[in-house]
Amino acid sequence: MSFSLPDLPYAYDALQPYMSAETLEYHHDKHHNTYVTTGNKLLEGSEFEGKSLEEIVKGSHGVNQALFNNAGQHFNHLHFWNWMKPNGGGAIPGALEKKITEDLGGVDKMKEDFIQAGVTQFGSGWAWIAVKNGKLEIMKTPNGESPLVHGATPILGVDVWEHSYYIDYRNRRPDYLKAFIENLVNWEYVEKLYNEAV
Numbered sequence: 001m002s003f004s005l006p007d008l009p010y011a012y013d014a015l016q017p018y019m020s021a022e023t024l025e026y027h028h029d030k031h032h033n034t035y036v037t038t039g040n041k042l043l044e045g046s047e048f049e050g051k052s053l054e055e056i057v058k059g060s061h062g063v064n065q066a067l068f069n070n071a072g073q074h075f076n077h078l079h080f081w082n083w084m085k086p087n088g089g090g091a092i093p094g095a096l097e098k099k100i101t102e103d104l105g106g107v108d109k110m111k112e113d114f115i116q117a118g119v120t121q122f123g124s125g126w127a128w129i130a131v132k133n134g135k136l137e138i139m140k141t142p143n144g145e146s147p148l149v150h151g152a153t154p155i156l157g158v159d160v161w162e163h164s165y166y167i168d169y170r171n172r173r174p175d176y177l178k179a180f181i182e183n184l185v186n187w188e189y190v191e192k193l194y195n196e197a198v
């Protein structure tokens with residue numbers, strides 16, 4: 001299989017005022033598209049041709065860094081568009097909320113720790129909620145890495161590369177992360193990934 005760029009699951013201006021149409025145009029049409037086209041060039045003729053995206057991400061990690069960077073970012077961004085929705089945030093589906101309370105010390109603590117992971121990720125990267133050995137964990141990773149290469153399954157991730165927030169928030173990464181968790185997260189999609197992971 002080769003990589004392809006999906007359409008956004010909403011209009012470019014649907015996440016305003018928390019994420020602008022300009023940000024989504026650059027982020028989706030330029031940045032994600034570059035991961036797709038570069039990834040396809042690197043995939044062609046490699047030992048990973050014909051594998052699934054998750055197999056490519058896991059298999060290329062530490063083996064083919066250039067392919068890993070692009071395949072990893074393709075995987076991350078495919079989910080990232082779905083981790084947001086218009087009028088997001090709000091109530092967390094019951095079973096997932098219960099698990100967050102059990103493993104992450106409650107919804108408020110989870111939000112605080114998720115934001116803190118994003119704030120303290122030095123340079124480019126991602127902050128995550130992942131399932132590892134049946135338990136939820138807050139994680140952070142550099143560049144195009146994800147919990148997939150750390151034996152875990154991501155169920156929520158936020159892009160803290162500057163391309164994700166600089167147009168709207170300039171250097172105020174904490175404000176971007178707060179807006180993401182309070183006003184953008186599509187918890188139904190998080191729940192779907194959680195159910196698939198356990």
Ligand SMILES: [Fe+2]
Pocket residue numbers: 027031077159161163164
């Ligand atoms: Fe990004």
